[in-house]
Amino acid sequence: xxxxxxxxxxxxxxxxxxxxxxxxxxxxxxxxxxxxxxxxxxxxxxxxxxxxxxxxxxxxxxxxxxxxxxxxxxxxxxxxxxxxxxxxxxxxxxxxxxxxxxxxxxxxxxxxxxxxxxxxxxxxxxxxxxxxxxxxxxxxxxxxxxxxxxxxxxxxxxxxxxxxxxxxxxxxxxxxxxxxxxxxxxxxxxxxxxxxxxxxxxxxxxxxxxxxxxxxxxxxxxxxxxxxxxxxxxxxxxxxxxxxxxxxxxxxxxxxxxxxxxxxxxxxxxxxxxxxxxxxxxxxxxxxxxxxxxxxxxxxxxxxxxxxxxxxxxxxxxxxxxxxxxxxxxxxxxxxxxxxxxxxxxxxxxxxxxxxxxxxxxxxxxxxxxxxxxxxxxxxxxxxxxxxxxxxxxxxxxxxxxxxxxxxxxxxxxxxxxxxxxxxxxxxxxxxxxxxxxxxxxxxxxxxxxxxxxxxxxxxxxxxxxxxxxxxxxxxxxxxxxxxxxxxxxxxxxxxxxxxxxxxxxxxxxxxxxxxxxxxxxxxxxxxxxxxxxxxxxxxxxxxxxxxxxxxxxxxxxxxxxxxxxxxxxxxxxxxxxxxxxxxxxxxxxxxxxxxxxxxxxxxxxxxxxxxxxxxxxxxxxxxxxxxxxxxxxxxxxxxxxxxxxxxxxxxxxxxxxxxxxxxxxxxxxxxxxxxxxxxxxxxxxxxxxxxxxxxxxxxxxxxxxxxxxxxxxxxxxxxx
Numbered sequence: 234x235x236x237x238x239x240x241x242x243x244x245x246x247x248x249x250x251x252x253x254x255x256x257x258x259x260x261x262x263x264x265x266x267x268x269x270x271x272x273x274x275x276x277x278x279x280x281x282x283x284x285x286x287x288x289x290x291x292x293x294x295x296x297x298x299x300x301x302x303x304x305x306x307x308x309x310x311x312x313x314x315x316x317x318x319x320x321x322x323x324x325x326x327x328x329x330x331x332x333x334x335x336x337x338x339x340x341x342x343x344x345x346x347x348x349x350x351x352x353x354x355x356x357x358x359x360x361x362x363x364x365x366x367x368x369x370x371x372x373x374x375x376x377x378x379x380x381x382x383x384x385x386x387x388x389x390x391x392x393x394x395x396x397x398x399x400x401x402x403x404x405x406x407x408x409x410x411x412x413x414x415x416x417x418x419x420x421x422x423x424x425x426x427x428x429x430x431x432x433x434x435x436x437x438x439x440x441x442x443x444x445x446x447x448x449x450x451x452x453x454x455x456x457x458x459x460x461x462x463x464x465x466x467x468x469x470x471x472x473x474x475x476x477x478x479x480x481x482x483x484x485x486x487x488x489x490x491x492x493x494x495x496x497x498x499x500x501x502x503x504x505x506x507x508x509x510x511x512x513x514x515x516x517x518x519x520x521x522x523x524x525x526x527x528x529x530x531x532x533x534x535x536x537x538x539x540x541x542x543x544x545x546x547x548x549x550x551x552x553x554x555x556x557x558x559x560x561x562x563x564x565x566x567x568x569x570x571x572x573x574x575x576x577x578x579x580x581x582x583x584x585x586x587x588x589x590x591x592x593x594x595x596x597x598x599x600x601x602x603x604x605x606x607x608x609x610x611x612x613x614x615x616x617x618x619x620x621x622x623x624x625x626x627x628x629x630x631x632x633x634x635x636x637x638x639x640x641x642x643x644x645x646x647x648x649x650x651x652x653x654x655x656x657x658x659x660x661x662x663x664x665x666x667x668x669x670x671x672x673x674x675x676x677x678x679x680x681x682x683x684x685x686x687x688x689x690x691x692x693x694x695x696x697x698x699x700x701x702x703x704x705x706x707x708x709x710x711x712x713x714x715x716x717x718x719x720x721x722x723x724x725x726x727x728x729x730x731x732x733x734x735x736x737x738x739x740x741x742x743x744x745x746x747x748x749x750x751x752x753x754x755x756x757x758x759x760x761x762x763x764x765x766x767x768x769x770x771x772x773x774x775x776x777x778x779x780x781x782x783x784x785x786x787x788x789x790x791x792x793x794x795x796x797x798x799x800x801x802x803x804x805x806x807x808x809x810x811x812x813x814x815x816x817x818x819x820x821x822x823x824x825x826x827x828x829x830x831x832x833x834x835x836x837x838x839x840x841x842x843x844x845x846x847x848x849x850x851x852x853x854x855x856x857x858x859x860x861x862x863x864x865x866x867x868x869x870x871x872x873x874x875x876x877x878x879x880x881x882x883x884x885x886x887x888x889x890x891x892x893x894x895x896x897x898x899x900x901x902x903x904x905x906x907x908x909x910x911x912x913x914x915x916x917x918x919x920x921x922x923x924x925x926x927x928x929x930x931x932x933x934x935x936x937x938x939x940x941x942x943x944x945x946x947x948x949x950x951x952x953x954x
Contacts, residue, residue: 236294238284239267239276242333244324248286249276252294259297262305264339266298273298275339277306277329283315284325302341304518306332306535309572313533316568322865322926322946323558331533331558337507338514343406345508348390349373351400361389366398373402378506406508407515410499413523415464417495420457423607429600430461436576437465437541444567446547446592447580449602451811452609452775455580456486458602459543460493462576463524467494471540471575472517473524474531476562478549478772480504484750485773486526486545494524501527501534504745529554529562532569539573542566546772547579547588548804553951561949563588582811583804583842586849590860605815612782612813612820616829616838628725629717634783634823635729642733642762646818647778649764650722651771651809652785655691655739656680657721658714661699668705676906682741683720693908722785723765730763738766771808777816782809787826787834795953796858799833803845806837859949863919865929866953868945869899870910880942881913889932893920904954910943916953 235253251267253259259278267276306314310332318325333339350369355362365383372382376394380387393399422430429447436443449455466473477483480502487497499513499522513534516522520537527534529552544552544566552562563579570577579588579597592599605611622631630650638648660678662669670679672690679688681699689696702709714721723735736742736752743749755761756776764770764779790802806824814820826834836845854861869884871877881899888896898915905912919925929946938944 236291237278237297238281238286239265240279240284240325240329241267241269241274241276242326242330243274244326246326248279248284250281250286250289250294251276252291252296254296257297257300259300260305262307262311264301264303264306264333266301268295268298275301275333277311277333279311301339303339303515304535304537307537309539309569309574310533310535312572313565313569316572317558317560317565320926321558321560321948322929323560327558328533331530332535334530334533335507335510335514337406337511338518345375345404345406346401347373347375347404347508348379348394348399348401351397353397355393355396355398361385362393362398365389365393369399374506375508378508404508406511408512409521410516410523411496413467413494413496413498415467415494418493420460420493422457422461423454423602423604425602425604426454426458426606429602430458432598432600433459433462433576433578434465437462437469437471439576440540440574441576442571442574443576444570444591444597445576445578446584446588446597446599447578447602448584448589448592448599449580449582450605450611451582451808452605452611452815453582453602454606455582455602456489456545457493457606459545459578459580460490462541462578463543464494466540467523469540470538472520472522472536472538473541473543474534474536474539474566475524475526475543475545476529476531476552476566477526478528478546478551479769480528480746480749483526484746485753485775487746488753490524490526498524498526501525501531503528503530529560529565532562532565536573539569540575542570542575542577544577544579546581548581548583548585549772550801550951553949555952556945559945559947559950561951564949583807586800586846586853587860589846590850609815609817610819611840612810612822614810614822614824614838614840616834617823617825618829619825619827628729629722629785630725630729630783631825634825637781637783637821637823638726638733638763639730641781642730644780645759645778646780647756647759647762647764647776648781648783649766649770649779649809649812650719650726650783650785651766651768651806652717652719652722653768653789653805654716654718654786655682655741655767656689656718657683657724658716658718660715661688661712662715663703663705663708663711664713665703665708665711666706668703674906674909676904680718681714683714683724684737692904717785719765719767723763726763726765734760734762736761736764738764738770740767740769743769768805768809770812771805774812775815776812778818779812780814780818780820782813782820782822784809784822784824784826787824787837788828788831791828791831791833796853796856797951799845799852800849802833803837803842803849806833807842810837857918857920861921863917863921863923863925863948864950865917865919865925866947866950867915867917867929867933868902868947869913869915869942870907870945871939871942872910873941874911876939876941877911877913880938880944881915883936883938884933884944885915887932887935888915889928891919891923891928894923894925894928895919902954907954
């Protein structure tokens with residue numbers, strides 16, 4: 234009798250065996266519907282020898298109900314799912330769920346009715362209808378999706394449908410995307426670009442696993458360089474995956490891609506509508522989607538014929554998933570390339586220390602782009618010692634920085650001020666009684682956002698209107714903003730340079746590809762003089778008229794106990810400095826600091842990256858930190874503080890005694906309350922010889938916890954909150 238083992242998308246159930254009905258042909262990778270009691274659940278047929286489970290007598294097996302109309306998940310993707318679950322100590326089900334991330338895509342071919350403005354007008358115009366019609370100009374989507382775009386109820390839009398203002402359009406859900414043309418335009422490359430591009434193109438032709446580190450200074454043309462092997466993959470009929478760390482970078486990338494290949498690539502990120510996700514998923518699975526540009530979750534898409542992977546800005550910490558399956562997309566991308574037997578390139582102007590070490594040890598091949606493209610020069614960098622050049626009372630920008638911006642205004646050039654802190658002020662308190670506004674769900678102060686007149690938590694999203702009086706003592710007009718955020722810096726620029734046109738660029742203002750496109754257009758047409766932004770503006774943007782970059786508080790990233798703080802600060806400041814002087818005009822960078830002697834700041838000012846990395850490498854080696862040792866953390870949380878504390882104590886009491894493994898804690902996490910859950914952490918530091926994941930699995934499997942307790946594992950953690 235034919236039987237199969239299925240991985241179902243519920244970790245608590247474990248593998249389940251089923252009978253294959255007569256006439257059904259099923260094999261590993263097929264996505265199937267399985268009975269479970271009275272319900273029907275989704276499962277993936279797996280190799281039984283790779284998925285240990287309890288053997289069920291043949292007479293007790295229930296038959297599979299159906300095979301879903303999608304291609305089976307390939308063997309390389311199944312191996313990637315297994316590796317990710319094993320390395321990051323996660324359940325197979327949790328990882329597999331990421332590969333089946335579009336429920337609508339599993340239902341087979343379909344059409345859907347979408348709506349768009351017809352050009353007609355309603356019999357009676359109301360403010361809601363007027364606002365909706367303005368918001369929906371050029372949009373086409375389902376009623377629910379249009380309601381979300383317009384910020385109105387479904388009922389308002391259905392009224393517009395009834396009056397013919399919105400017209401229905403029947404759409405094939407899975408219509409193919411326009412085909413990219415590898416030879417649409419030819420690009421002149423520098424000698425170093427051509428060497429790197431030829432090496433990568435040859436690797437694509439070889440169709441073997443080959444990891445590369447593309448290490449190029451800012452403005453060296455890394456994107457144009459890896460576009461050539463992308464073109465080679467397209468000529469061979471292979472698919473390409475390009476990972477970007479931020480949705481806000483997508484619009485700029487799409488423009489450059491379209492100039493090179495004649496069409497835009499297929500997008501994959503969390504802001505897509507459900508119909509767009511379905512269409513992208515099914516085209517990827519069929520092989521019709523040629524180039525996919527996406528966030529980290531695109532790694533688990535079911536590519537049919539993947540030929541090349543690019544991880545752009547590979548040093549970015551946003552490639553690390555911080556909840557659910559806590560994986561690092563940079564490393565998982567290398568493993569996907571390994572299982573697919575294809576080349577992968579990690580591109581960065583400031584590579585992660587781990588990537589540089591892999592290149593030094595010969596695991597990655599290193600390709601260098603040591604100079605800017607087209608003769609552009611790297612900017613001059615200087616520091617402003619805030620202990621010597623103090624800003625005026627109540628201000629945050631030194632006079633030399635203000636003078637530099639004023640000079641650019643006179644020359645019709647642009648400036649960028651960088652401060653990695655959203656909002657107006659990180660803390661608001663009452664000068665009368667000392668009350669501080671704190672998030673009720675997190676161990677964090679509420680951040681004042683003066684533009685929207687709200688106080689917000691940047692960890693859980695809690696918001697409250699900014700009050701006129703202190704909620705503790707009732708005193709009016711006594712609330713004081715402490716410290717600067719980007720909004721406060723923008724206000725200061727407007728006050729001291731009233732003719733400057735200022736734009737605040739953060740995840741609050743550039744929270745969609747459309748808004749990012751509008752921002753880029755305004756900068757390129759000269760409608761913005763001064764950009765004030767967070768880390769969102771440190772990478773990916775190319776503005777030829779931007780000649781001055783000011784780093785408002787270079788010391789901010791060095792605060793706290795994160796052992797990667799120095800590296801992160803160096804990367805952020807070096808990346809934002811790289812926005813200056815990318816055209817024909819020379820650039821200048823002014824770094825405000827209270828510690829100009831700090832090794833990170835000194836290396837930035839001297840432009841000596843090698844010296845910084847050498848010192849950082851030695852510090853990591855002495856600390857046994859990655860890449861020379863291993864870190865992992867265990868996070869215990871509960872809505873009940875006593876329950877979380879007790880669970881952490883029980884885990885700590887049975888800690889393993891393993892040579893070359895140090896276990897610290899349990900202790901309250903720095904962010905002891907997060908999204909309404911009390912949190913305790915344990916931190917492990919191990920030599921690379923220790924089988925750390927096996928130790929953690931054996932340790933935690935011996936314990937049971939109350940239903941309200943969650944125990945998460947973070948291998949190679951980036952966040953220590």
